[in-house]
Amino acid sequence: MAIDTSNPGDFTKWWMRTTYTRAAYLYLVPSFVIMSVITFYPLLYQVWMSFTSYDITNLRINSDPPEWVGLKNYLDILSGALSAKVTNFDFVRILSFNLIWTFTNVPIHVVTGVLIAVLLNTKGLWFKGVYRAIYILPIVLPTLVIATIWRNMFDQTNGAITLGMISLGGVFNIPPEIFRIRWFESLDPPFEWFLPGQPMPWSFYAMLIANIWLGWPFMTIVATGALQSIPSDLYEAASIDGASGVQQFLNITVPLIRPAMVPAAMYGIITTFNLFNFIYMMSRGGPLGQTEILVTQAFKIVNAQQLYGVAAAFSVLIFFILLGLTLLTNVITKGTERYDI
Amino acid sequence: MTFEKGLPFWKQLVLQALALLVAFTVLFPILWIISMSLDPRNLSRPTELNLIPPGASFDAYLKVMDKPTANPVTFTELALNQLKLAGGVSVFAVAVAILAAYSFSRFDFRGRRSLMLTVITVLMLPSIASIAPLFVLLNRASLTDPETGRIIFNLRNSLWGVGLALTSGQLPFAIWNLKGYLDTIPRELEEAARIDGASPNQLFFLIILPLATPAIAVTAFLSFLSGWTEFAISWQFLNQPKDFTLAMSLYNMTGPFSSDVPWSRFAAMALLVAAPVAVVYLLAQRWIVSGLTIGSVK
Numbered sequence: 001m002a003i004d005t006s007n008p009g010d011f012t013k014w015w016m017r018t019t020y021t022r023a024a025y026l027y028l029v030p031s032f033v034i035m036s037v038i039t040f041y042p043l044l045y046q047v048w049m050s051f052t053s054y055d056i057t058n059l060r061i062n063s064d065p066p067e068w069v070g071l072k073n074y075l076d077i078l079s080g081a082l083s084a085k086v087t088n089f090d091f092v093r094i095l096s097f098n099l100i101w102t103f104t105n106v107p108i109h110v111v112t113g114v115l116i117a118v119l120l121n122t123k124g125l126w127f128k129g130v131y132r133a134i135y136i137l138p139i140v141l142p143t144l145v146i147a148t149i150w151r152n153m154f155d156q157t158n159g160a161i162t163l164g165m166i167s168l169g170g171v172f173n174i175p176p177e178i179f180r181i182r183w184f185e186s187l188d189p190p191f192e193w194f195l196p197g198q199p200m201p202w203s204f205y206a207m208l209i210a211n212i213w214l215g216w217p218f219m220t221i222v223a224t225g226a227l228q229s230i231p232s233d234l235y236e237a238a239s240i241d242g243a244s245g246v247q248q249f250l251n252i253t254v255p256l257i258r259p260a261m262v263p264a265a266m267y268g269i270i271t272t273f274n275l276f277n278f279i280y281m282m283s284r285g286g287p288l289g290q291t292e293i294l295v296t297q298a299f300k301i302v303n304a305q306q307l308y309g310v311a312a313a314f315s316v317l318i319f320f321i322l323l324g325l326t327l328l329t330n331v332i333t334k335g336t337e338r339y340d341i
Numbered sequence: 342m343t344f345e346k347g348l349p350f351w352k353q354l355v356l357q358a359l360a361l362l363v364a365f366t367v368l369f370p371i372l373w374i375i376s377m378s379l380d381p382r383n384l385s386r387p388t389e390l391n392l393i394p395p396g397a398s399f400d401a402y403l404k405v406m407d408k409p410t411a412n413p414v415t416f417t418e419l420a421l422n423q424l425k426l427a428g429g430v431s432v433f434a435v436a437v438a439i440l441a442a443y444s445f446s447r448f449d450f451r452g453r454r455s456l457m458l459t460v461i462t463v464l465m466l467p468s469i470a471s472i473a474p475l476f477v478l479l480n481r482a483s484l485t486d487p488e489t490g491r492i493i494f495n496l497r498n499s500l501w502g503v504g505l506a507l508t509s510g511q512l513p514f515a516i517w518n519l520k521g522y523l524d525t526i527p528r529e530l531e532e533a534a535r536i537d538g539a540s541p542n543q544l545f546f547l548i549i550l551p552l553a554t555p556a557i558a559v560t561a562f563l564s565f566l567s568g569w570t571e572f573a574i575s576w577q578f579l580n581q582p583k584d585f586t587l588a589m590s591l592y593n594m595t596g597p598f599s600s601d602v603p604w605s606r607f608a609a610m611a612l613l614v615a616a617p618v619a620v621v622y623l624l625a626q627r628w629i630v631s632g633l634t635i636g637s638v639k
Contacts, residue, residue, distance in 0.1 A: 023541030024448035031441035031516060038509040039463055046474040059480055116363055124347040125356055134364045140622040144570040144588055145615040148595045149374050160373040274467040277572055295469040303577050308473045315470040322465050
């Protein structure tokens with residue numbers, strides 16, 4: 001904007017006119033100054049680090065700067081050459097597990113969550129308030145604590161799951177040894193007879209069970225909100241027309257709660273994809289790194305191997321993977337924002 | 342299906358059975374951990390499923406309150422560290438973020454979209470994925486005794502450093518979450534005030550801030566919650582027992598070297614860590630849940 005500063009009247013006018021714009025920038029200053037120092041600068045520094053051999057020897061003050069290695073860290077990660085330094089490292093396996101983990105969990109959360117919400121929303125059901133109060137408990141407890149509890153429950157000799165299965169099996173004269181499963185150590189894939197060739201170890205199923213317990217109540221809450229906004233005369237009209245309960249569910253409930261469930265599912269996908277505390281506390285990525293996800297592996301490269309340059313490169317890769325995932329979920333969410341009857 | 346009348350009795354029974362089954366699966370782990378925490382026999386491992394173990398007592402809680410792990414720190418010290426970390430980060434991040442959220446939500450200015458995009462981009466990255474540069478950079482900020490050459494203070498190895506690292510991720514989250522809320526506050530009130538000549542500061546302090554109080558409280562709580570259960574950064578950064586936190590100790594009690602920790606003590610510890618946030622959550626459930634959905638959906 002051209003301002004004639006020789007004329008004070010113009011300047012005053014301009015100053016008055018831009019009051020709100022100036023305020024807008026001023027209110028952003030504290031956040032952006034702080035983020036520049038502790039967020040943006042470290043992230044740019046991370047990109048630089050990712051091209052160097054930064055490791056524990058470069059940590060000391062006055063130590064030599066790390067060597068510039070170009071794309072070596074990235075190539076080591078992608079080609080699997082990193083497995084020489086990081087035990088059980090296999091980028092493709094980790095990424096595939098991460099995706100399988102996410103896309104098995106979230107659909108189960110959504111379906112279970114919606115069905116339980118429908119159950120709770122049934123007119124005339126007794127003790128609704130009691131059930132609602134109980135069903136929120138998994139959300140209320142910190143994930144970190146939940147993961148440690150479930151790990152404890154899956155203990156092969158004294159865990160609650162093991163003890164429970166043994167006493168239940170005792171009724172049918174099933175020997176207790178069958179239920180002493182080494183959930184977090186066993187490398188033999190379970191259910192061979194049922195899912196031949198399925199690659200997941202027992203610890204995946206243990207975590208799947210625990211995370212279903214953890215994940216559905218959020219979906220139930222979202223679905224309950226959506227269900228309560230469906231006008232009941234839609235169902236009345238449908239039942240007059242002779243639609244069965246299942247037909248009503250598929251043709252009224254599902255389409256009308258979809259706009260609420262899709263964003264919730266997308267949120268679930270991102271959360272589950274990065275579920276660090278849960279996996280680190282429960283399986284710790286074991287056995288032999290079989291249940292490692294990207295973020296747990298990133299942490300181990302820093303924490304156990306202290307290969308900061310490699311960890312930086314790995315984090316940059318995580319960034320692009322998440323960028324892809326986020327863009328994908330945004331497209332899906334946008335596409336289903338509105339539903340016209 | 343009938344709508345005005347109640348459910349047919351047989352249907353009520355079936356649905357009750359289903360609802361009870363779900364309630365049972367939800368309660369099972371919680372009852373297990375409570376029951377274990379009350380076990381007085383100091384057994385290292387329970388041998389059967391009991392709701393209330395014979396001779397239940399709070400013994401394990403007393404032991405945990407005294408000294409939860411082999412490290413020379415009491416539960417109170419651990420809890421205070423965690424509280425300082427979670428509380429400090431949450432208050433600071435929200436106080437700064439509400440200003441930026443106001444700007445993003447209420448003003449149109451050049452660069453708004455690209456600045457917002459920067460915030461979302463950073464928000465997308467989980468905090469673990471910036472742990473390496475934060476560790477390396479904060480580690481440089483250290484004071485050494487010029488005579489002995491010993492390190493007196495290392496920012497990385499202190500709660501301050503962990504706090505900074507947490508703020509790095511919490512600030513973009515708080516900005517985005519608060520902006521989402523502010524967007525839902527109708528603008529009519531402000532527009533009227535604006536026509537009457539109110540300044541941007543007056544609009545903020547007299548209109549936005551009072552209306553945004555519930556949103557601020559919820560965002561602060563969510564940020565507090567993530568600080569209360571923060572594990573990775575503390576575990577990586579801190580190595581002096583006096584700085585250790587509850588989350589770190591809980592991991593210590595279940596981690597690779599925990600085979601001699603009696604389960605009753607682990608159970609008591611788990612419940613003590615969960616209790617404060619669980620209570621707040623239950624009391625303020627309605628607001629927090631709507632906050633979660635708004636923050637995630639917007």
